[in-house]
Amino acid sequence: MTTRDMEIEGDLELLIPVAEIPQNAKCRTPSSSSTVGSSSHRLSGLEAISKVVRSWASKKFMTGCVILLPIAVTFYITWGFVHFVDGFFSPVYDHLGINIFGKYNIAGLGFATSITFIFLVGIFMSSWLGASVLTIGEWFIKKMPLVSYIYSSSKQISAAISPDQTTNAFKEVAIIRHPRIGEYAFGFITSTVILQRSMGEEELCCVYVPTNHLYVGDIFLISTKDILRPNLSVREGIEIIISGGMSVPQIMTTKDAQTIPAARLFKYPSSKMASSALICDTQPWKNLKAHVEDIKKTHLRDLLSDTERCNSMMVEFDGIVLDYSRQQATVDTVDKLYNLAEAAHLQEKIHRMFNGERINSTENRSVLHVALRAPRNAVINSDGKNVVPDVWNVLDKIKEFSERVRNGSWVGATGKPLTNVIAIGIGGSFLGPLFVHTALQTDPEASRFAKGRQLQFLANVDPIDVAKNIAGLSPETTLVVVVSKTFTTAETMLNARTLRAWISKELGPSAVAKHMVAVSTNLTLVEKFGIDPNNAFAFWDWVGGRYSVCSAVGVLPLSLQYGFSIVEKFLKGASSIDQHFSSASFEKIFLENQAASGTFRFVERMECFISWISCKSHLTLLPSLGEICPHIQQVSMESNGKGVSIDGVPLPFETGEIDFGEPGTNGQHSFYQLIHQGRVIPCDFIGVVKSQQPVYLEDALAYGKTAEQLQKENVQQHLIPHKTFSGNRPSLCILLSSLDAYRIGQLLAIYEHRVAVQGFIWGINSFDQWGVELGKSLATQVRKQLNASRTKGEPVEGFNFSTTTMLTRYLEESSDVPADPQTLLPRI
Numbered sequence: 001m002t003t004r005d006m007e008i009e010g011d012l013e014l015l016i017p018v019a020e021i022p023q024n025a026k027c028r029t030p031s032s033s034s035t036v037g038s039s040s041h042r043l044s045g046l047e048a049i050s051k052v053v054r055s056w057a058s059k060k061f062m063t064g065c066v067i068l069l070p071i072a073v074t075f076y077i078t079w080g081f082v083h084f085v086d087g088f089f090s091p092v093y094d095h096l097g098i099n100i101f102g103k104y105n106i107a108g109l110g111f112a113t114s115i116t117f118i119f120l121v122g123i124f125m126s127s128w129l130g131a132s133v134l135t136i137g138e139w140f141i142k143k144m145p146l147v148s149y150i151y152s153s154s155k156q157i158s159a160a161i162s163p164d165q166t167t168n169a170f171k172e173v174a175i176i177r178h179p180r181i182g183e184y185a186f187g188f189i190t191s192t193v194i195l196q197r198s199m200g201e202e203e204l205c206c207v208y209v210p211t212n213h214l215y216v217g218d219i220f221l222i223s224t225k226d227i228l229r230p231n232l233s234v235r236e237g238i239e240i241i242i243s244g245g246m247s248v249p250q251i252m253t254t255k256d257a258q259t260i261p262a263a264r265l266f267k268y269p270s271s272k273m274a275s276s277a278l279i280c281d282t283q284p285w286k287n288l289k290a291h292v293e294d295i296k297k298t299h300l301r302d303l304l305s306d307t308e309r310c311n312s313m314m315v316e317f318d319g320i321v322l323d324y325s326r327q328q329a330t331v332d333t334v335d336k337l338y339n340l341a342e343a344a345h346l347q348e349k350i351h352r353m354f355n356g357e358r359i360n361s362t363e364n365r366s367v368l369h370v371a372l373r374a375p376r377n378a379v380i381n382s383d384g385k386n387v388v389p390d391v392w393n394v395l396d397k398i399k400e401f402s403e404r405v406r407n408g409s410w411v412g413a414t415g416k417p418l419t420n421v422i423a424i425g426i427g428g429s430f431l432g433p434l435f436v437h438t439a440l441q442t443d444p445e446a447s448r449f450a451k452g453r454q455l456q457f458l459a460n461v462d463p464i465d466v467a468k469n470i471a472g473l474s475p476e477t478t479l480v481v482v483v484s485k486t487f488t489t490a491e492t493m494l495n496a497r498t499l500r501a502w503i504s505k506e507l508g509p510s511a512v513a514k515h516m517v518a519v520s521t522n523l524t525l526v527e528k529f530g531i532d533p534n535n536a537f538a539f540w541d542w543v544g545g546r547y548s549v550c551s552a553v554g555v556l557p558l559s560l561q562y563g564f565s566i567v568e569k570f571l572k573g574a575s576s577i578d579q580h581f582s583s584a585s586f587e588k589i590f591l592e593n594q595a596a597s598g599t600f601r602f603v604e605r606m607e608c609f610i611s612w613i614s615c616k617s618h619l620t621l622l623p624s625l626g627e628i629c630p631h632i633q634q635v636s637m638e639s640n641g642k643g644v645s646i647d648g649v650p651l652p653f654e655t656g657e658i659d660f661g662e663p664g665t666n667g668q669h670s671f672y673q674l675i676h677q678g679r680v681i682p683c684d685f686i687g688v689v690k691s692q693q694p695v696y697l698e699d700a701l702a703y704g705k706t707a708e709q710l711q712k713e714n715v716q717q718h719l720i721p722h723k724t725f726s727g728n729r730p731s732l733c734i735l736l737s738s739l740d741a742y743r744i745g746q747l748l749a750i751y752e753h754r755v756a757v758q759g760f761i762w763g764i765n766s767f768d769q770w771g772v773e774l775g776k777s778l779a780t781q782v783r784k785q786l787n788a789s790r791t792k793g794e795p796v797e798g799f800n801f802s803t804t805t806m807l808t809r810y811l812e813e814s815s816d817v818p819a820d821p822q823t824l825l826p827r828i
């Protein structure tokens with residue numbers, strides 16, 4: 001729908017009931033309207049004007065009502081109240097011959113008398129005599145059936161606001177997490193109680209949460225430390241409840257946060273990072289660390305027996321369920337993570353990312369992969385320019401090109417349709433697209449669209465890989481997509497030259513224009529290579545290689561295979577998570593009882609910190625998700641394997657996870673022994689509802705198996721130590737309702753954001769990769785040496801003993817290899 005269409009639709013919505021509009025009203029051209037048509041147009045025009053006028057008049061009338069009604073009601077009630085109280089003592093004054101409503105009206109006399117009377121009752125009831133009278137009186141009242149109920153309810157309410165805090169009054173306003181994390185409820189602390197259990201004593205607070213104004217509510221027993229105590233008096237709390245939340249202050253602090261300046265509530269300058277201090281020096285980090293030591297003492301078995309805790313750690317958003325109840329965490333842990341996030345200025349950093357600021361400071365670049373899947377009408381700026389239209393220009397170009405290839409209107413040099421695609425690329429220009437491609441293969445809709453087509457990837461430079469890739473293919477029906485952000489990566493360029501030679505050899509050099517296209521940010525080098533710039537699909541330096549699957553890097557090969565409509569669904573899935581990740585404000589989530597979606601957002605960001613992991617395994621029970629493991633390996637390990645902070649300060653703590661995984665049950669027959677009984681490796685289980693439910697394994701990791709259980713099972717004594725499982729091994733479950741293009745997009749974005757959040761919290765730059773650059777320059781050095789040795793017989797020099805020995809040995813044994821191979825075409 002165009003903007004104009006949307007405007008028209010908006011106008012129609014405002015003015016005329018939809019049912020009266022013919023379906024094709026918007027499309028009708030002037031020439032198509034008959035005489036009847038024009039008169040009906042005139043009529044509907046008059047009707048529209050009359051409706052606008054009526055709507056304007058009714059709006060103004062309602063505005064007047066809205067302003068006058070509360071004033072009138074206030075006056076009416078106040079007047080009625082004064083009158084009523086005035087009249088309360090009228091019999092007494094009548095008796096004295098004073099007619100307070102008559103001719104010698106002494107307005108307010110009865111009122112003043114009543115106030116004095118209430119005051120005197122207060123004094124009397126505070127005395128011993130008064131209290132005794134009250135007790136006897138109450139005893140009688142409580143014996144009367146209906147009256148006793150009215151009296152008790154009224155008494156509770158008045159006790160609540162009683163200045164005498166020794167009564168059963170509301171003692172304090174409390175905010176509790178209810179009904180689950182991310183949602184909060186107002187309540188009043190009414191008393192405290194000590195709960196004695198075998199594990200020790202615990203102080204609990206009775207929190208009364210009104211559910212129907214103040215009269216009806218629920219009582220919750222909550223650990224004292226889990227209660228948030230806002231800076232509000234009981235009276236203010238009651239006002240908030242009675243006003244239905246309307247009198248809640250705009251900013252609320254808790255009592256322990258009094259010293260926190262308002263600026264900390266995420267009112268940050270947009271251009272400058274608030275602090276360059278290391279996160280490990282902050283109090284929330286230290287608190288969390290101490291807490292983690294503490295929580296290790298509680299076995300996951302015990303944590304999992306707390307149903308309420310587990311329920312609060314199960315969140316859902318847009319078809320994805322995240323269950324983090326098997327993390328070594330309590331509600332308190334999550335609270336501490338929030339504090340850590342605040343200390344790390346997490347919200348600010350996310351905001352800066354989405355705002356297109358150059359947060360990749362060592363490369364002076366923005367980080368805007370989220371713009372690659374933004375809706376067409378979104379505005380995401382980089383250097384003051386909205387990048388979304390550029391993104392959609394390329395997407396439109398891909399759509400058009402892929403449709404032409406798929407429907408056979410773009411054919412090869414010999415006129416045959418191009419049904420096979422080989423995508424050459426490495427690292428980020430390969431792993432993401434491979435993951436999505438593998439996952440889409442089991443989506444029935446996608447596989448239907450891919451019928452008769454083939455997509456392959458060529459990454460490695462081993463000649464065997466090239467041979468395998470082109471085996472059984474004919475250049476006549478093959479399209480080669482060279483994918484390289486820089487268009488300089490040695491492996492990719494070598495493979496590109498190889499396949500160019502393969503095409504030229506079979507079909508002649510001019511065929512390259514029909515059989516080779518490119519995806520790159522470096523269009524100059526693309527042209528130099530010999531690919532027509534019209535057949536090049538651009539992306540931008542604000543897209544990091546490992547974050548580029550949603551650019552032409554992934555969209556082009558995947559659209560060629562599955563059609564653009566499928567890939568668009570994938571982009572929409574990723575965008576749904578992006579919007580979720582960026583939309584709600586931090587304060588909102590904390591203070592305005594955001595729903596589970598908000599919680600998911602934060603939990604998803606935090607989960608990785610709960611276990612203080614050094615190593616993580618991604619275990620998917622779906623073979624089709626198998627390639628997510630290598631993709632996450634790159635996204636996570638290349639992003640967060642850093643040794644210095646973003647300001648270049650060496651980090652006194654370790655960053656980065658070691659990610660690995662296996663699809664299906666392959667892992668069970670490979671490394672699960674280690675995760676059950678060897679090192680503790682937190683695991684992510686990714687499952688799909690319509691496939692297998694991986695819960696048995698997660699429980700085995702969490703619960704383990706004790707020696708007592710084994711004894712009961714009559715296991716031989718000497719085998720008991722070997723068959724005992726300590727359990728207490730954390731894991732996380734991500735459950736997708738199905739595995740289609742949309743869900744795959746969501747999954748991708750979840751992991752991308754999680755990695756970004758890790759980096760934001762650690763205070764590192766997750767978007768550069770100087771370690772890889774080092775590897776590249778070392779490789780260049782070796783390549784130069786090999787070439788010089790082979791062509792000029794130069795000795796191996798400048799390396800340490802070990803490398804020199806190995807290179808010399810290699811040179812001796814590979815004397816038949818050409819000096820610097822231009823291609824890797826198999827020597828058949």
Ligand SMILES: O=P(O)(O)OC[C@H]1O[C@H](O)[C@H](O)[C@@H](O)[C@@H]1O
Pocket residue numbers: 426427428429483484485486487488489492544545546638769772773
């Ligand atoms: O896309 P290219 O420029 O060919 O780069 C391919 C890969 O090169 C290096 O390994 C980088 O560290 C990766 O992030 C990148 O994805």
